[in-house]
Amino acid sequence: MFMNRKEKALVITICANFFLIALKFILAGMSGSLALKAGAWHSFSDIFISGMVLVGLVLSRREDLSQSKGISRIENIVSILVSFFILYIGYEIFQEVIKGGERIVSQVPIVIAGAVLTIIISYFMARYKIFVGKETNSPSLVADGYHSMVDMYSSIIVVVGLTGYLVGLKNMDKLAAVIIVILIGLAAVEIFTSSFQALRKGGVSDTTHTSLHIKALETYLRPIKFFILPILIVIYFASGIYVVKWDQVGIEKRFGRPIETQVASGIHYRLPWPMGQVDLVNTANINAVETEPALMLTGDENLIEVNTSAHYFIENAINYRYRVKNSDELIRYAIESATRQIVGQVDIDSLLTTEKEGIIAQIKRLTQEILDRTLSGIRLSSIQLLQAVPPQDVINTFREVASAWEDRATYLNEAIAYQNEIVPASRGKAAEIIAEAIGYKNQKVNHATGEAQNFLDRLKEYKKATDVTQTRMYLETIEKILAKTDKLIVDSRIDIGSTDLWFVRGQNAEKILEGVK
Amino acid sequence: MSIRKILLIAVIAVGFGAVNLIFFQVDLTEYVVVTQFGKPVRAVTDPGLNWKLPDPIQSIQRFDNRLTVFLPNKAEFLTKDKKNIVVESYPAWKITNPIEFLKTVKDVSGAQARLSDIVSSELGVAFGKYDLTSLVTTNKKNMKLKEMMDGITRNSNEKVKDYGILIVDVRLKVLSFPEKNKLSVFQRMRAEREKIARKYRSEGSEEASKIRAEADKEKTIILSKAYEKAQMLKGEGDAGAIRIYADAFQKDPEFYKFLRSLQAYEKFIDKNTTAILPTDSELLKYFASPKK
Numbered sequence: 001m002f003m004n005r006k007e008k009a010l011v012i013t014i015c016a017n018f019f020l021i022a023l024k025f026i027l028a029g030m031s032g033s034l035a036l037k038a039g040a041w042h043s044f045s046d047i048f049i050s051g052m053v054l055v056g057l058v059l060s061r062r063e064d065l066s067q068s069k070g071i072s073r074i075e076n077i078v079s080i081l082v083s084f085f086i087l088y089i090g091y092e093i094f095q096e097v098i099k100g101g102e103r104i105v106s107q108v109p110i111v112i113a114g115a116v117l118t119i120i121i122s123y124f125m126a127r128y129k130i131f132v133g134k135e136t137n138s139p140s141l142v143a144d145g146y147h148s149m150v151d152m153y154s155s156i157i158v159v160v161g162l163t164g165y166l167v168g169l170k171n172m173d174k175l176a177a178v179i180i181v182i183l184i185g186l187a188a189v190e191i192f193t194s195s196f197q198a199l200r201k202g203g204v205s206d207t208t209h210t211s212l213h214i215k216a217l218e219t220y221l222r223p224i225k226f227f228i229l230p231i232l233i234v235i236y237f238a239s240g241i242y243v244v245k246w247d248q249v250g251i252e253k254r255f256g257r258p259i260e261t262q263v264a265s266g267i268h269y270r271l272p273w274p275m276g277q278v279d280l281v282n283t284a285n286i287n288a289v290e291t292e293p294a295l296m297l298t299g300d301e302n303l304i305e306v307n308t309s310a311h312y313f314i315e316n317a318i319n320y321r322y323r324v325k326n327s328d329e330l331i332r333y334a335i336e337s338a339t340r341q342i343v344g345q346v347d348i349d350s351l352l353t354t355e356k357e358g359i360i361a362q363i364k365r366l367t368q369e370i371l372d373r374t375l376s377g378i379r380l381s382s383i384q385l386l387q388a389v390p391p392q393d394v395i396n397t398f399r400e401v402a403s404a405w406e407d408r409a410t411y412l413n414e415a416i417a418y419q420n421e422i423v424p425a426s427r428g429k430a431a432e433i434i435a436e437a438i439g440y441k442n443q444k445v446n447h448a449t450g451e452a453q454n455f456l457d458r459l460k461e462y463k464k465a466t467d468v469t470q471t472r473m474y475l476e477t478i479e480k481i482l483a484k485t486d487k488l489i490v491d492s493r494i495d496i497g498s499t500d501l502w503f504v505r506g507q508n509a510e511k512i513l514e515g516v517k
Numbered sequence: 518m519s520i521r522k523i524l525l526i527a528v529i530a531v532g533f534g535a536v537n538l539i540f541f542q543v544d545l546t547e548y549v550v551v552t553q554f555g556k557p558v559r560a561v562t563d564p565g566l567n568w569k570l571p572d573p574i575q576s577i578q579r580f581d582n583r584l585t586v587f588l589p590n591k592a593e594f595l596t597k598d599k600k601n602i603v604v605e606s607y608p609a610w611k612i613t614n615p616i617e618f619l620k621t622v623k624d625v626s627g628a629q630a631r632l633s634d635i636v637s638s639e640l641g642v643a644f645g646k647y648d649l650t651s652l653v654t655t656n657k658k659n660m661k662l663k664e665m666m667d668g669i670t671r672n673s674n675e676k677v678k679d680y681g682i683l684i685v686d687v688r689l690k691v692l693s694f695p696e697k698n699k700l701s702v703f704q705r706m707r708a709e710r711e712k713i714a715r716k717y718r719s720e721g722s723e724e725a726s727k728i729r730a731e732a733d734k735e736k737t738i739i740l741s742k743a744y745e746k747a748q749m750l751k752g753e754g755d756a757g758a759i760r761i762y763a764d765a766f767q768k769d770p771e772f773y774k775f776l777r778s779l780q781a782y783e784k785f786i787d788k789n790t791t792a793i794l795p796t797d798s799e800l801l802k803y804f805a806s807p808k809k
């Protein structure tokens with residue numbers, strides 16, 4: 001396809017612009033700079049305008065095509081859509097700017113060098129287009145040249161923003177991004193108006209008149225040059241605004257000397273860098289620290305494995321921040337040292353069992369003492385004895401002691417059970433014995449009473465006929481007795497004294513008697 | 518660009534450089550020593566803005582003035598009672614005289630090297646003077662740890678005075694037996710535990726026996742009390758019976774004797790008894806002849 005000089009210049013600069021956009025996106029990705037990102041999108045809008053100019057030129061050269069309204073209409077509609085897209089991008093970046101939070105930009109020096117390169121490229125592109133445009137009498141190319149000039153300015157703003165960031169004005173990058181977003185907006189409006197007008201009038205869009213806008217803008221903006229310095233100064237002083245969050249205490253310093261040590265939460269002002277500085281210390285947070293398990297010597301020279309943890313907060317921000325360099329290590333050492341010392345004062349049994357509470361309180365007191373001695377500004381809120389166990393090598397014997405203690409309890413329980421059984425049983429037996437005795441006593445008395453009465457009754461009757469009754473009773477009894485006995489009745493004439501009487505009784509009687517026969 | 522513009526820029530650049538070379542800030546956390554051709558000439562210990570002759574005539578060195586703790590290496594010592602112990606201590610120190618500090622130890626790592634030597638040797642001396650039993654003990658009166666550590670801090674300070682350093686505190690982080698001694702300590706701990714276990718068991722048996730004996734005693738007492746009471750009751754019964762019998766029989770002893778005799782005869786004369794009855798006895802009076 002044949003190209004004239006103007007078109008060639010445009011094609012070359014469009015290619016250069018693609019390179020520029022790629023470079024800016026890469027730099028933006030590397031550093032995280034918002035200004036660079038905005039700049040890249042600005043270059044994109046620029047490339048689009050160049051494309052529109054190119055299309056216009058080609059169409060104007062070929063009369064036949066320029067008559068076909070269809071193509072230019074499509075072109076204009078696409079342009080309007082693109083203008084909306086660019087506007088949206090500008091809005092997105094603006095959102096990112098307001099979102100707040102400290103934005104960390106890295107590799108700043110390298111990125112600045114890259115940005116300077118983009119300035120140079122933009123500059124030569126702009127000069128080239130304006131030069132060719134003037135030579136060939138093409139107002140639209142000249143106008144495009146001015147667009148590239150604006151792109152160059154945006155790159156300059158990026159460099160200024162990054163440099164500001166480098167010297168400590170952390171918000172300069174964001175500010176630069178905002179300015180570039182405004183430029184993006186202008187470019188979008190420009191594309192929109194020219195395309196919209198072309199659509200209304202018919203024919204190709206003409207960016208020439210918009211270049212007049214830019215020229216007019218430049219004349220308006222010229223006085224701004226005088227304001228740039230004041231604005232920069234205002235920005236510089238505004239960088240002294242800082243925020244103390246609710247859980248923080250701020251310490252404001254001037255040339256390193258503290259001038260306000262209790263800055264409460266809220267928005268405050270200090271002198272800008274490098275005169276004023278602010279240190280923020282978190283005082284509301286409770287921090288936790290834990291020691292490694294370690295073998296410690298107890299007061300009775302046993303070894304025990306102990307580890308503790310502590311919760312603490314910063315009571316005195318000044319002392320914490322300015323008196324002790326490595327507070328984290330200090331507090332860990334202090335706890336370990338205090339624990340060791342207290343463990344060295346108690347015997348292993350009280351540590352393992354009964355006196356943990358008291359021991360923890362002692363550790364806390366001593367740790368606080370150590371921390372106070374070093375003016376650390378730290379206050380302990382609590383200490384926990386996470387672990388206090390005998391070393392692995394001896395733990396079995398400790399368990400053996402525990403089971404011996406259980407055995408002891410078992411023995412006692414068995415004995416108490418025996419006691420509980422035997423004492424009531426004896427009481428029962430005693431009651432039985434006594435009851436039996438009472439029975440015996442009553443029996444005796446009752447028998448006696450009965451027999452006595454029996455005797456008295458009989459006596460009464462006996463008295464009435466003494467002689468005969470006596471004889472009757474005698475004979476009745478004798479009769480009963482003699483009925484079952486062997487009897488030998490001897491005549492009174494036989495002299496019993498001179499008579500031998502043999503009585504054989506029992507089982508052998510028969511035999512003996514036979515023998516006698 | 519006009520000459521004037523170039524000049525303006527040059528003046529600004531030089532001014533900026535000069536400000537940096539002459540003025541310096543001193544933070545609250547640091548001391549600054551101004552050196553002239555490398556030789557310390559003065560120290561700035563108050564925070565704020567200061568000035569000096571520009572580099573390279575005078576330059577500055579900054580030193581952190583905050584308290585620092587660090588851990589020298591673990592070391593083994595011998596106590597007075599000849600016990601091997603492993604010790605890890607930590608000194609908390611800070612720079613008090615930055616010029617002396619710069620002259621003698623140069624920087625923090627130099628200072629920590631000296632400190633570690635000095636504290637370690639002081640520890641060695643101190644442990645040689647104290648028994649282990651006065652450093653770990655349950656007896657508060659014997660406790661000499663604080664006294665010893667204060668002594669170490671004092672003596673170490675005496676030695677680091679010339680280095681522009683102050684030792685605020687020296688504390689023991691680890692105080693234990695060396696690895697090779699631990700086995701015998703464990704052995705002892707085991708023996709001790711076994712002793713306690715045995716004690717618990719025998720105490721248990723002892724208590725149990727006492728309880729059983731007490732129970733047996735109680736049983737005996739209860740039963741004997743019951744026996745006593747029973748005997749008394751029986752006695753009362755017997756006495757009552759005797760009295761009642763006596764009261765009744767008193768009325769006619771002769772009749773009683775007669776009755777009782779009859780009863781007795783009935784009882785003791787059984788079928789094994791042979792009665793020899795003479796015919797002239799009262800019983801057989803009518804047996805021989807009906808007439809008297």
